[in-house]
Structure formats: C-alpha cells, structure tokens
Amino acid sequence: MLTRRDLLKYGIGAATLSGFAPRWARGDDGGGARTPFVTEPFIQALPSPLIKSSFSSGTGCVAALPTTGIKAGPDKHQFFDAEGCTPTLAYTIDVRPGMHQFHPHMPATKIFGYDGTFPGPTFIAHYGEPILVRFFNNLPADHEGFGIPSITTHLHNGHTASESDGYPGNFHDSGTYWDNHYPNILNGFSTGPTNSCDCMNTLWYHDHREDFTAQNVYAGLAGFYLLFDDADCNDEKRGLRLPSGEFDVPMVFADKVFDAEGQAVFDFFNLDGILGDKYTVNGAIQPFLQVKRRKYRLRFLDAGPSRFYALAMSDGRPFVQIANDGNLLNTPFERPIVTLGVAERQDVIVDFSNNLVGDKVYLLNRAEQTDGRGPTGNLLTPGDPLVEFQVVASTDDFSQIPSTLRPPPVSDFTGATTRFWEFNRGNGQWTVNGKIFRPEEIRAHVKRNTKEVWTLKNGGGGWSHPIHIHFEEFRTLSRNGRRPQPFEDRKDIAVLGPGEEVTVGFHFRDFLGRYVMHCHNVVHEDHAMMIRFDLEE
C-alpha cells in the first residue's frame, strides 16, 4: 500500500494526459527546508493582478499628486520637459505590508506589496504616453523579520534615466516617496532618428534595494509593466493582431517556503541561492486557468529568487515563442521547451482550438534544480506542474500568429569599445573581474550615444548566472563563439551556464548617470556580484 510519503514523493492519482500524473509542488531545495502544508494543486484560479489606474492626467498631472510624507528624490529628472517626455499620466503606488493567501489550505501570509498586493498591480503603458509614478514607502519603520522597510524601484529594461532606474543606492526609507519618470519613448529619441524596431513590450518592476533585493522581492515587491505600441497594440483586430485582453495572460513564477504559521521563510544564511518547495504563479500555489478553445498569449516571468525553469506543455505541443525579455522576435519560433532564468521574460502563444471542452493540459517545469548553483541540466519527466489549463468553452478568435513580428534593428558594432567581464567566486564571495561591488566605484565609464561590445564570461565552479545589464538592452552577438539562437537576439539578461561566454553589443543612448550590471540570482546580487557603470558625456 502506498504511504502518504510515497504519495507526496510520486504524486497521486491516475494518469490523465500523456501519462501525466498531477502532483504536489515538490520540495527540492538544497537547504532542506520544507513547507509543512500539503497544498492540493489546481483548486484555485490563476489570479489576475489588478490593472493600475492613473491618479491624474494631462498637463499638471504631476502637480496634482499627493505629497504625503517627505520627498526623498530625485532632485531633477533628465529630459522631463523634452518633447514627448513630459508626463501626461501620473500614478501613485502605496508600498505597504499586506496579507496574501497563497493557497486556500494555508493561513494568509504577511507580504510587502505594491499597493499591498502580490503581484503588484499591472501597468498598461503605451509608447508616446510618458508617465510618472510616485512610490510612497509606507512600510513600517519597525518592521521585523526578513525584508527591510527601505526601497528603490527598478523598471526592468525600461529606457529610463538613472534617477528613475531604481539604482540600488537610491533607496528611501519609511515615510518618504520617490518619483520615477517613465517616458515610454524609443531609444535614441534625443538624437534621432528613432526606429520602432527598438520597441520593448513585457517589462516588470521590482525592488532593487542595495543588499536587500532578494529579501524585498521575495517579500512581494514585483509586478508587471506591459508596454504597447502601434504593432503590439493590445487589440487583436489591429496591428500584429496578437491575442489580447483576457487572452493575454501574464504569469509570474516565484518559488517559496512557508513555515507552520504559513509565513514565508527566507534563508538568510544561504549565500548560494535559495529555492522554495512551493511553486507560485501570480501569487497562487499551482493554480488552474480556465481557457477557451482559441489562441492565448502567455507572458512568462521568473521573479526568482534563484530558480531556473524549463517550461513545457504536458501534451508535448511546442510553444510558439514570440518575444524574449519583452522584445518581439523577428519571426515566431516553435520551441517544445522554453527556458527561463531569473528575471527573464518569454512570451509564447498557445493555441487551445484543437482541444475539446473538458480537456486538461498542464504547464510544466521540467528543469531539475537542487541548489542555488543552477539547473543540473537534467530534464524531469514528466516535470512539476505549475498551472492546469481547463478547456471550458469555444469563442471567437480574431488573433493571429504573424509570419513576421519585428525585424531587429540594423546594428553595426565595428569600432565599438570592448570590455570583458568575468563572473566568479572566491572565498565564498561573488566577484566580477575578481572584485566585489563597491557603490562608489565606477567600473566602466561609458560615453553617451556610443556603441560598446561586452564579453560576459562565467568563471566556473558549476554555477549559473543570469546577468542583467540596466538601462540599454543589448543584441546577443555570440554564445560560446557561435551565432546565437534566433530567439536570443535583443535581450536584457544573458544567462551564463557553467563555462559559458556570451558577447553582447549595446548602443547606449540618451540618458546620463549611474547604472548597474549584476547577477539576477538575487542572492548573488545582494552579495556583491554587481558593478556600477556610468554614462557620461
């Protein structure tokens, strides 16, 4: 007879599709911590984060914002008054504690949340519509436990000025606010001409507090920022006609461990990278999503802290990948497995029109990972289910999968300044070119409106590092000396597996100031695997 332990180990129930047996979220973290709750999968619907509404609009929208508390910064914004940059919409975000139910069979969990929620509300932004967001830090100054009531908010891959970029040292304390200016404008606007090839679409915002990013994001400070343009326009009857509205589903993955009171546990004493034994999607442990017999756009985001995913469908159908790190590909690309490192985004189209009402299909994570070093490289069979898709009805589908999405810009990096960065570990400390992060040390002086080619090398030891470079996304020029895959062209994260070396090219445009490059295994990031580079005249 099967024991409870066997059931937990092997999953339970009869096989459904393709020999797939649904199972519990599985604990495999290297630290050995386990959540003492059994969380029945697929009994709660995939939450849909609220859409953020603006506080004020038009000329004077910023002046209309509340000014509760002390303004921590910035003193001024670059290009605030430039044509096409002055905010026409203004928002407030209340960064505060909240209570969040990750599973119906668990007590509510204390979180930090944008507007008190996890995930934070989704911004729907448009090119040509500049905005300003006022982030109020209403976290309690006397907070106890992991997380620090001190924040700085980064719009990941936003083309934003340094003072609005969530620079790790620009943190502000409880009772203060900070204004981030998001001009939603194409790279190169200050010099022209711009090119819609540079549009980016799936972004996210998250906390970036120096040395506490892992804790604060784990506590809940993460949300989507979806940017639209004339082609990718949030309307499946216009432009590229990608699945839109309720058929455009962002999914943020975050793995966690909970204690006997249902509170999230953060392992302070693991500097390698931490894994949770519960998979959450949009803040729900193993939810279901009722789908109609038609195409969906799924936007996958890995919010970490340290887990890598190899996503697959339980019936083996390939995804049609359309974007990587929020950048539409030149052409759609069929992939049976889509990998996701921390902070990467992958947009895919899944078509349920050939399914029958009543069918169930699962989104799986097939990556085996047993510690913070990274995936082992083994693929699990069948894998851990993240979401159960329940096919419930038929409906219209005006969307399409265009044969061409967004041709990449023409980039010539001849004569570009080159730099070499090696990501390593020594005496248990994370280093870049052998040095630890020092906030005041400028490791690269980059001239504005110039091109550079950077080589990013994994220094070894069996570690994986998803390397993120702020401010200006890059073209992937080579991976391990070879031409990169067509789906890794324009990106803001370069995943360096063990022994890998990736060369990337940038055109640094428009803004000046201090930015960072860091490992987005946020535990490595918080332990100094970061450099500061400055954009200068």
Add this chain to the structure above:
Amino acid sequence: MISRRALMASLAAAPVAAAGAAAAPPSTGGRRRFPNPTLLTQDNERVAFYDDLMKGKIVLVNFFYVECTGICPAATANLLKVQELLGERVGRDIFIYSITLKPLEDRPAQLKMYQEMHNIKPGWTLLTGSAEDCELLRRRLGFADIDPVVDRDTANHIGVVLIGNERIDRWMACPVQTEPTQIVRSVSWMGR
C-alpha cells in the same frame, strides 16, 4: 479503491508534518534559528552562543583562524577599522564575534595571543569550542561552501561577515574585505 479526489481531500484536510525525508521545519526566528552551544572566549570564559552572544543584540560574525595567511589578516585589519569607526557602541549594543575554523589548534590561549597581537578591543570576542560545535555554527550561519572540495580547503574559506539584529530578525552578509565604511553603513541598516 479510493478516488484521487478523496485522496487529495484527505491529504489536504489539515496541515500535516513534512514528509520523513524532510529536514526540520523552517524556523522563524530567535532561538529556533540559532543553536545554543557553549563556547570559550579568549579569556577562557564559557558563553552560550545564542543566550549570551546573539539574543537581542546587533552583531557582526565571521570565521577565522589564528594561523591563517589567506584572507584573515586583511579581514581582521578591516574589522579593527570597523570597530574604531563604530566607537563605543561596540560592546554596548553592537558586538563583534570571530569564531575559529580550527578549534583544536585555536584554544583560548591562542585566541588571547591573537587578540593582544592585533590590539583587539573589548566588544569584539574571539571564540572557540568543541570541533562539533564550531562546525555546527559554521554550517548554520552559512560559512560552508556548497562544493565539498572547495569547502575542505581551509586556506580558501568563506570571507564574509554576517551582520544582523537578532531582536528584529534582520540579517545580511557582506564581503569582509569591503570598505570598512561600507560595513559600518550596513550596520546602520540594522536599526536599534
């Protein structure tokens, strides 16, 4: 035969203990987070790790050994500057602890010699104990390398300083070789 649904419901009805293979349930703070072994100071005083050294305090903790010619001399020099910068708060509400990686060799007499040689002032305590207890603390506080080959190489031991405030359960770690001002800045984030 029991249906899948019924099985799920029965399993999910109430919180159950973790499966047998699992480690102890995660702790949420305080004593449950820290073991409480008895250690010896450079003055041969017996101290309980949690009760006497951690509880309710702001602390900086690193691991070292007297004969280390690798990272330790620089680390000790750095922490001396940190101690100087923190001034009279060290020993009052901030405490620095250096635990030996070689408890069989580093007995209180050797620690005392090290303290005097480096002119380490009160408020910074050098600690030894049984091999088992020092190893337990090294592992629980995150000073063990995940790669066993690297971990056995004592000359290349983990060079971070753990910084925390036990009272509010706030913890971070930073490279012990960073600027002393950066370590002091980190301590300032620990509240009171």
